[in-house]
Amino acid sequence: MAISQRILLVDDNDADNVYHEIVLRRAGYKGEVVVCESGEAALDYLRANPDRPPELVLLDINMPGMDGFEFARTATPYLTGAATATVVMLTSSASEADRRKAKALAVIRGYIIKPLTEYTAGELLAGRFDDNF
Amino acid sequence: MLEVHQRGELKAGEVYLENQYLQALTLTGPDLQAVIDRDYRYRYVNQVYLDYWQKRRDEVEGLTIAEVLGIEMFEPHFKANIDRAIDGANITFDAEFDFPALGKRFVRVSIMPANGRYENIIGAVLRIEDISDLKETELSLRQAVHLLEEKKLDLQRFIYILSHDLREPVNTILNFSNLLRERFAEGGDVQVRKFLEFVYKGGERMRNLLEDLLKYVRVDSNEPGRGPVPLDEVFQEVKQDLSAVLERTQAQIVCEPLPIVRGDRHMLRVLLQNLIENAIKFVAPGVVPQVVISAQAEGKNWQLTVSDNGIGVKEEHRELIFDLFKRLHSRKHYDGTGLGLATCRRIAELHGGRIWMTATPQGGCGFHVLLPKRK
Numbered sequence: 212m213a214i215s216q217r218i219l220l221v222d223d224n225d226a227d228n229v230y231h232e233i234v235l236r237r238a239g240y241k242g243e244v245v246v247c248e249s250g251e252a253a254l255d256y257l258r259a260n261p262d263r264p265p266e267l268v269l270l271d272i273n274m275p276g277m278d279g280f281e282f283a284r285t286a287t288p289y290l291t292g293a294a295t296a297t298v299v300m301l302t303s304s305a306s307e308a309d310r311r312k313a314k315a316l317a318v319i320r321g322y323i324i325k326p327l328t329e330y331t332a333g334e335l336l337a338g339r340f341d342d343n344f
Numbered sequence: 345m346l347e348v349h350q351r352g353e354l355k356a357g358e359v360y361l362e363n364q365y366l367q368a369l370t371l372t373g374p375d376l377q378a379v380i381d382r383d384y385r386y387r388y389v390n391q392v393y394l395d396y397w398q399k400r401r402d403e404v405e406g407l408t409i410a411e412v413l414g415i416e417m418f419e420p421h422f423k424a425n426i427d428r429a430i431d432g433a434n435i436t437f438d439a440e441f442d443f444p445a446l447g448k449r450f451v452r453v454s455i456m457p458a459n460g461r462y463e464n465i466i467g468a469v470l471r472i473e474d475i476s477d478l479k480e481t482e483l484s485l486r487q488a489v490h491l492l493e494e495k496k497l498d499l500q501r502f503i504y505i506l507s508h509d510l511r512e513p514v515n516t517i518l519n520f521s522n523l524l525r526e527r528f529a530e531g532g533d534v535q536v537r538k539f540l541e542f543v544y545k546g547g548e549r550m551r552n553l554l555e556d557l558l559k560y561v562r563v564d565s566n567e568p569g570r571g572p573v574p575l576d577e578v579f580q581e582v583k584q585d586l587s588a589v590l591e592r593t594q595a596q597i598v599c600e601p602l603p604i605v606r607g608d609r610h611m612l613r614v615l616l617q618n619l620i621e622n623a624i625k626f627v628a629p630g631v632v633p634q635v636v637i638s639a640q641a642e643g644k645n646w647q648l649t650v651s652d653n654g655i656g657v658k659e660e661h662r663e664l665i666f667d668l669f670k671r672l673h674s675r676k677h678y679d680g681t682g683l684g685l686a687t688c689r690r691i692a693e694l695h696g697g698r699i700w701m702t703a704t705p706q707g708g709c710g711f712h713v714l715l716p717k718r719k
Binding site: 224226227230233303304305325326 | 508511512515516518519520523558
């Protein structure tokens with residue numbers, strides 16, 4: 212399994228975070244799941260754990276304070292370089308505008324509309340990202 | 345009203361209108377009328393002209409426009425235009441004149457060359473039409489349209505935000521009630537299973553309603569495309585999207601060759617999908633759905649028809665079914681949000697066409713959509 216160590220969930224909705232962890236586990240994931248309820252908290256985590264970077268970041272868009280895109284932009288230096296993490300948007304927004312914004316950020320390699328299904332989780336864990344989202 | 349004037353003196357070269365009917369024709373009417381000579385001198389005006397400018401006939405005829413109306417009226421509005429008319433052009437322009445007593449009025453002014461007896465241009469004919477009422481109506485209409493559009497946008501935005509913001513909590517209900525259903529799938533507590541089923545189904549209904557609402561609002565808020573849309577291709581895409589349903593119901597769909605119409609590809613896809621979905625859904629239990637899609641030319645349009653072997657619609661409901669949220673059957677028998685046909689109607693309207701339903705000989709439905717031919 213390509214993703215096996217650490218997944219970072221960034222979403223202000225606690226119910227979604229619980230659910231998505233369950234789905235990831237059902238898809239066979241046995242590693243660590245780090246939950247951050249805001250972009251700011253996620254940035255703090257990345258800064259504080261340079262030796263424990265996530266392999267996959269599942270990122271919501273609409274959050275109070277820093278939104279998903281702002282986080283992706285600000286966190287890019289922590290997610291590229293020595294530690295490369297794949298960022299995939301996991302959002303309830305089906306808007307074309309948001310999809311385009313995601314495409315425009317190089318660090319984002321996927322756009323999934325909630326909820327995360329076991330099938331999609333399996334694909335992500337296997338490292339199969341859809342760059343043509 | 346007939347106006348007959350006696351002239352005391354006829355200057356050499358003037359033609360006096362002897363024919364009273366000809367006179368009536370030229371003099372009568374609601375507009376201001378005047379004829380001037382090449383020196384911008386009034387030769388004749390009608391009574392309306394005098395009334396509007398509050399002048400007596402002897403204060404106008406024989407004098408120049410500048411003398412009667414002032415140089416500040418003559419120069420900007422009349423001089424250049426009259427010169428052009430005398431050169432042979434027909435001039436029309438709108439302006440706002442400040443009339444004594446009446447005040448500011450919107451007017452439409454036409455100035456045309458006056459032809460003399462020997463095919464020379466002897467002056468110009470002026471007609472001034474008071475279009476103030478027209479302008480006022482136009483303004484009110486424009487304001488009303490603007491207000492309506494604003495209201496419509498507000499409503500759309502409201503519905504959109506509402507549907508969008510409700511998605512996340514609805515998903516939460518679905519996600520966790522589903523987990524619970526799984527956890528209690530085996531075991532003794534039948535009631536728990538039943539209750540969870542109701543919760544889940546309720547969540548599903550909410551989600552479907554939100555999806556359909558969003559689809560409906562999106563149809564309205566975008567400018568429809570006007571390019572060529574090959575319906576054959578659209579059908580293939582719809583068939584692909586519905587493959588799971590088709591598999592499950594074993595529905596048989598026959599599609600005759602479809603034309604290329606002019607419109608919005610995405611909207612027409614939604615239209616076709618809704619109609620086919622309905623055709624598959626509304627069949628009697630145990631019946632295999634059979635759907636036929638065809639098209640025939642109707643003048644400048646194509647009439648697209650989707651007919652089925654389903655349960656049909658009673659005559660008294662055939663108009664109603666296109667209303668928003670209208671459902672004819674209880675959820676126990678046929679589920680649905682009541683938005684599909686309303687969306688179809690909106691799409692048909694946006695294409696300048698319409699949609700209606702007839703009954704097939706077997707009692708099923710034939711849905712007909714009029715769509716414009718590709719240019």
